[in-house]
Amino acid sequence: MTPVTTQPPSALTAAPTQRTVADAMDTAGPRVGDNMTVEVALSVMAGARTGHLLVCDDDGLFTGLVTSARLTAVRDGSAYTDRVRLRDILGDRGPFASPATAMAEAQHLMRYRRLPALPVLDEQGSALGVLVLAR
Numbered sequence: 243m244t245p246v247t248t249q250p251p252s253a254l255t256a257a258p259t260q261r262t263v264a265d266a267m268d269t270a271g272p273r274v275g276d277n278m279t280v281e282v283a284l285s286v287m288a289g290a291r292t293g294h295l296l297v298c299d300d301d302g303l304f305t306g307l308v309t310s311a312r313l314t315a316v317r318d319g320s321a322y323t324d325r326v327r328l329r330d331i332l333g334d335r336g337p338f339a340s341p342a343t344a345m346a347e348a349q350h351l352m353r354y355r356r357l358p359a360l361p362v363l364d365e366q367g368s369a370l371g372v373l374v375l376a377r
Contacts, residue, residue: 263348264341267362267371273298276305276329283328284313294359296369297328304369306332307361338363341370348373 272286273296283295287310297306308328316322316331338361339348352360352375360373 261345262341263339263343263345263360263362263373266345267341267373269371271296271372273369274328275300276327276332278328279324280313280317280322280326280328280331281324283308284310284317287313294372294374295328296361296372297332298369299329303367304335304338304361304363305329306335307359307372308332309358336361339373340364349375 271292271294272290274283274286276297276299278286278297287293287295293311294307294309296304297308299305306328308331312331316326337351337355337357339351341362341364343362348360351357352373358374362370362373364370
C-alpha cells in the first residue's frame with residue numbers, strides 16, 4: 243500500500259486573486275453623442291486632455307471609440323466638411339471588454355491589436371469606462 247499525501251483544504255480552495263478590467267478602467271473619460279461633429283469632438287478632446295472619446299447613440303449605447311489621430315486624419319482628408327458627424331466615420335464597434343475580463347487577457351488583446359484604448363461595456367452595451375495601458 244502506498245501512502246497518500248493530502249494537502250490541507252485551504253490550499254485546495256484558495257485561488258490567487260486575479261485583477262479584472264473593472265479594477266483598472268477609467269470611468270471618468272468623456273462620452274459624446276454620435277451626432278457630434280468632428281471639429282467639436284476634437285475640441286472636447288483638447289479640453290478633456292485625452293486622446294480618445296467613447297461615442298454613444300441617442301439611447302446611451304456604445305457605438306464606437308474615436309482617437310485624436312483618427313479625427314485629425316478625417317479632418318485633414320479631402321472629403322471633409324464641417325458637417326461630418328462622428329456617426330459618419332465610425333466603422334464597426336471594434337473590440338471591447340466586460341468588467342469581468344481578466345486584466346492579462348485585456349492587456350494581451352490591446353498589445354496584439356495595438357489598441358490605444360479598450361472600451362468596457364456592460365451586458366446591455368452601455369459604456370462603463372475605458373481601459374488604457376500605462377506607457
